[in-house]
Amino acid sequence: MDVTFKIRRQNxxxxxxxxxxxxxxxxxxxxxxDRVLEMLHRxxxxxxxxxxxxxxxxxxxxxxxxxxxxxVNRLACKMLIQDVGERVQVEPILGLPVIxxxxxxxxPFFDHYKRVMPFFVNDNAxxxxxxxxxxxxxxxxxxxxxxxxxxxxxxxxxxxxxWANGHYVGxxxxxxxxxxxxxxxxxAGKERLDVLSEPDGVWRCRTIFNCTxxxxxxxxxxxxxxxxxxxxxxxxTDGIIxxxxxx
Amino acid sequence: xxxxxxxxxIVGAGGAGxxxxxxxxxxxxxVAVVSKLYPTRSxxxxxxxxxxxxxxxxxxxxxxxxxxxxVKGGDYLTDQAAAKILAENAVDAVIELERMGLPFDRxxxxxxxxxxxxxxxxxxxxxxxxxxxxAADRTGHMILQTLYQQCIKNEVHFFDEFQVVxxxxxxxxxxxxxxxxxGTGEFHIFHGKASFFASGGWGRCWSxxxxxxxxxxxxxxxxxxxxxxxxxMEFFQFHPTGIYRMGILITEGVRGxxxxxxxxxxxxxxxxxxxxxxxxxxxxxxxxxIYLETREGRSIKNRGYVxxxxxxxxxxxxxxxxxxxxxxxxxxxxxxxxxxxILDFCRTYLxxxxxxxxxxxxxxxxxxxGGIPTNVDAEVVIDxxxxxxxxxxxxGETACVSVHGANRLGTNSLVDLVxxxxxxxxxxxxxxxxxxxxxxxxxxxxxxxxEFERIRNSTGKSRPGELRAKMQETMMENIGVFRTAETxxxxxxxxxxxxxxFYTDIQIxxxxxxxxxxxxxxxxxxxxxxxxxxxxxTAILREESRGAHSREDFKERDDxxxxxxxxxxxxxxxxxxxxTVSFDKPVDLSLWEEEIARGVPEDKQKxxxxxxVY
Numbered sequence: 001m002d003v004t005f006k007i008r009r010q011n012x013x014x015x016x017x018x019x020x021x022x023x024x025x026x027x028x029x030x031x032x033x034d035r036v037l038e039m040l041h042r043x044x045x046x047x048x049x050x051x052x053x054x055x056x057x058x059x060x061x062x063x064x065x066x067x068x069x070x071x072v073n074r075l076a077c078k079m080l081i082q083d084v085g086e087r088v089q090v091e092p093i094l095g096l097p098v099i100x101x102x103x104x105x106x107x108p109f110f111d112h113y114k115r116v117m118p119f120f121v122n123d124n125a126x127x128x129x130x131x132x133x134x135x136x137x138x139x140x141x142x143x144x145x146x147x148x149x150x151x152x153x154x155x156x157x158x159x160x161x162x163w164a165n166g167h168y169v170g171x172x173x174x175x176x177x178x179x180x181x182x183x184x185x186x187x188a189g190k191e192r193l194d195v196l197s198e199p200d201g202v203w204r205c206r207t208i209f210n211c212t213x214x215x216x217x218x219x220x221x222x223x224x225x226x227x228x229x230x231x232x233x234x235x236x237t238d239g240i241i242x243x244x245x246x247x
Numbered sequence: 248x249x250x251x252x253x254x255x256x257i258v259g260a261g262g263a264g265x266x267x268x269x270x271x272x273x274x275x276x277x278v279a280v281v282s283k284l285y286p287t288r289s290x291x292x293x294x295x296x297x298x299x300x301x302x303x304x305x306x307x308x309x310x311x312x313x314x315x316x317x318v319k320g321g322d323y324l325t326d327q328a329a330a331k332i333l334a335e336n337a338v339d340a341v342i343e344l345e346r347m348g349l350p351f352d353r354x355x356x357x358x359x360x361x362x363x364x365x366x367x368x369x370x371x372x373x374x375x376x377x378x379x380x381x382a383a384d385r386t387g388h389m390i391l392q393t394l395y396q397q398c399i400k401n402e403v404h405f406f407d408e409f410q411v412v413x414x415x416x417x418x419x420x421x422x423x424x425x426x427x428x429x430g431t432g433e434f435h436i437f438h439g440k441a442s443f444f445a446s447g448g449w450g451r452c453w454s455x456x457x458x459x460x461x462x463x464x465x466x467x468x469x470x471x472x473x474x475x476x477x478x479x480m481e482f483f484q485f486h487p488t489g490i491y492r493m494g495i496l497i498t499e500g501v502r503g504x505x506x507x508x509x510x511x512x513x514x515x516x517x518x519x520x521x522x523x524x525x526x527x528x529x530x531x532x533x534x535x536x537i538y539l540e541t542r543e544g545r546s547i548k549n550r551g552y553v554x555x556x557x558x559x560x561x562x563x564x565x566x567x568x569x570x571x572x573x574x575x576x577x578x579x580x581x582x583x584x585x586x587x588x589i590l591d592f593c594r595t596y597l598x599x600x601x602x603x604x605x606x607x608x609x610x611x612x613x614x615x616x617g618g619i620p621t622n623v624d625a626e627v628v629i630d631x632x633x634x635x636x637x638x639x640x641x642x643g644e645t646a647c648v649s650v651h652g653a654n655r656l657g658t659n660s661l662v663d664l665v666x667x668x669x670x671x672x673x674x675x676x677x678x679x680x681x682x683x684x685x686x687x688x689x690x691x692x693x694x695x696x697x698e699f700e701r702i703r704n705s706t707g708k709s710r711p712g713e714l715r716a717k718m719q720e721t722m723m724e725n726i727g728v729f730r731t732a733e734t735x736x737x738x739x740x741x742x743x744x745x746x747x748x749f750y751t752d753i754q755i756x757x758x759x760x761x762x763x764x765x766x767x768x769x770x771x772x773x774x775x776x777x778x779x780x781x782x783x784x785t786a787i788l789r790e791e792s793r794g795a796h797s798r799e800d801f802k803e804r805d806d807x808x809x810x811x812x813x814x815x816x817x818x819x820x821x822x823x824x825x826x827t828v829s830f831d832k833p834v835d836l837s838l839w840e841e842e843i844a845r846g847v848p849e850d851k852q853k854x855x856x857x858x859x860v861y
Binding site for chain 1: 285287288290293341342346347348351353354356357358359382388389392393396397399400459460461495588595596597710711713756757759760761762
């Protein structure tokens with residue numbers, strides 16, 4: 001089948017192309033099971049090598065190729081042509097400065113992530129037997145969902161609150177904090193909740209729910225944000241807050 | 248020209264690079280990590296099933312059993328002392344990862360959970376053992392995330408989206424690397440007392456691969472071009488279970504949880520090829536079996552793939568036949584809980600639900616056993632005698648210690664990168680304390696800048712994408728799971744023609760500086776062509792079958808003549824290189840030699856090379 005791609009492009013170095021514009025490409029012999037990423041590669045490799053995008057793993061685990069496909073945030077490698085139809089519109093994700101074609105500046109996104117102390121903290125002495133710290137599988141599952149995050153930015157750049165205010169830490173950073181706040185082994189829950197209580201923290205979330213369907217890893221993002229909000233309101237700061245307790 | 252000066256320059260931000268960065272910076276070194284991807288995009292994150300370590304949390308286990316499995320899995324090309332270090336250090340390394348917060352799954356005793364994996368056994372091959380420590384089926388993702396998080400905590404200095412394209416060698420020692428900042432297209436010099444390549448593999452030489460697009464072997468190609476020989480390049484692993492046509496990996500953990508391979512007549516064919524380990528024989532054995540079934544006309548619909556079946560009904564039937572306890576039986580929920588990502592891949596890409604239908608799988612190019620030769624402290628060695636190249640380190644897939652020999656065991660890639668990333672990081676920190684800065688030569692980036700300008704300004708007719716696709720096809724066809732002198736010669740001839748076109752007839756569309764991925768991909772193709780070439784040229788000379796190198800014209804392993812590592816070097820002439828190959832580097836057989844010295848009778852010697860039976 002033939003598929004038409006309408007792609008939002010811009011190139012800061014080419015006169016007349018500094019501002020965004022649309023360009024169409026037609027591909028023939030497309031299989032419905034082909035990935036959108038493969039088709040973007042075909043355009044790049046067969047028709048116009050200057051088409052610029054990020055990508056790496058091509059199967060939805062590295063998080064490089066987040067883009068807006070037919071108006072919704074998706075990873076190009078996780079969308080098949082049969083999911084998007086014969087006319088496909090592709091744009092860069094919103095809310096981050098566009099550098100070239102589908103490539104946006106990811107630095108603000110990673111800076112927000114780093115603000116929430118996205119790392120394990122436990123200064124207690126390690127077990128005397130030299131072995132691992134103990135944790136029940138039940139406790140391990142409390143934060144399982146948020147460990148799946150690949151930092152692709154699909155959620156944060158689908159969020160109207162983030163579009164309106166780029167200082168808002170955004171859903172991905174809150175998921176990153178959730179992963180540690182609900183880990184029974186971690187000790188820095190209070191510090192993280194303090195960061196997230198600040199004006200550009202979790203309260204910027206208006207529960208619009210765009211983030212949840214945008215997540216290519218099927219993380220229940222809005223739920224994770226809700227659990228963090230409840231933890232703050234309950235004032236539980238011992239780092240051991242069970243989602244089922246706070247609801 | 249910006250010059251950045253740091254004690255230690257680490258190239259690549261996957262598991263090995265981040266591990267080295269953490270340990271070198273904790274030991275006081277000023278470290279910079281230079282990576283063409285954001286660290287969390289690295290391919291370590293795609294590793295699924297687990298990381299092997301003899302914790303013994305579920306079954307009795309010892310590092311020496313892991314050592315034995317690694318040596319046997321490597322078809323006795325593994326350096327035995329290095330394998331022992333790998334297995335012993337694995338235990339500490341996994342405990343350390345847990346202390347960094349890695350969310351492993353847990354046993355009912357609250358300890359790290361472990362699962363079975365191909366070729367991992369108890370008591371020297373007696374029975375399969377649960378050794379692979381796992382976090383669902385995204386263990387690599389958790390390792391990558393955890394290490395990156397700890398690097399943030401330790402304020403490691405990152406240069407994200409800086410692609411290293413050359414290495415500065417002064418009087419036989421390494422003084423740093425040269426990178427292009429992708430966002431501006433500008434060259435930067437990273438002047439370091441030590442440089443550490445942790446830049447991953449080159450699976451993109453083949454058309455069906457589990458590897459990311461980024462895996463173009465940049466580090467290995469740079470080292471080769473700057474005079475470092477590459478070791479054991481003829482050994483490249485094909486993982487038996489890639490998604491049909493796409494090559495996306497389906498973890499061996501599926502078979503670890505009881506999944507079986509089924510041919511077109513409904514037979515669990517691995518029972519014939521590996522009566523004891525069956526579907527969990529080592530990867531080279533299983534990949535060959537799938538090819539042989541295909542050749543015998545028993546692939547599904549005769550299309551070169553077989554079925555991987557994890558449906559509880561199938562699994563439990565075989566468990567019952569094997570007399571396994573009913574408590575081992577699985578149900579739909581077990582599959583959903585233990586293999587969520589695999590289910591997601593199959594549902595997304597194939598529209599197949601593995602709980603209800605079998606998955607179509609075929610062998611997929613997966614892992615380089617060979618690479619930049621190192622000793623057990625990740626110092627790069629440049630000859631058969633183990634001479635160290637001062638200031639140069641390597642670890643992870645791009646390196647060859649050699650712990651994987653002729654065929655890597657499942658989970659050992661993750662073990663390799665944490666163990667040798669850590670050892671290398673610590674050794675490098677020690678080195679930089681005592682070492683002096685070397686003066687940079689004049690215009691160190693001159694040659695590489697000229698190569699980039701050549702590509703940018705070429706006005707030929709060949710698109711890099713077309714040349715890459717042809718290279719991948721010829722490698723798949725001719726230097727794949729089975730090889731003969733004839734196919735390999737065909738591959739070498741094809742590669743020569745592609746090289747000629749790459750250096751005389753190329754053209755790219757994008758002439759700009761900012762994020763010129765057209766230009767970077769073309770340069771990466773040059774790296775892939777070098778690695779494809781050295782793979783083919785060492786493979787054709789090794790006249791035996793061993794591990795992943797399986798020749799139909801030399802079907803047997805030949806310890807008499809070929810118990811040696813290959814080393815191939817390049818004269819640095821990019822367009823028309825000549826290569827030197829030697830097979831003089833002996834395999835370390837020290838564990839076997841110890842057995843002999845202790846007077847262990849021959850039939851009781853565990854590490855004596857013998858025919859591999861699974």
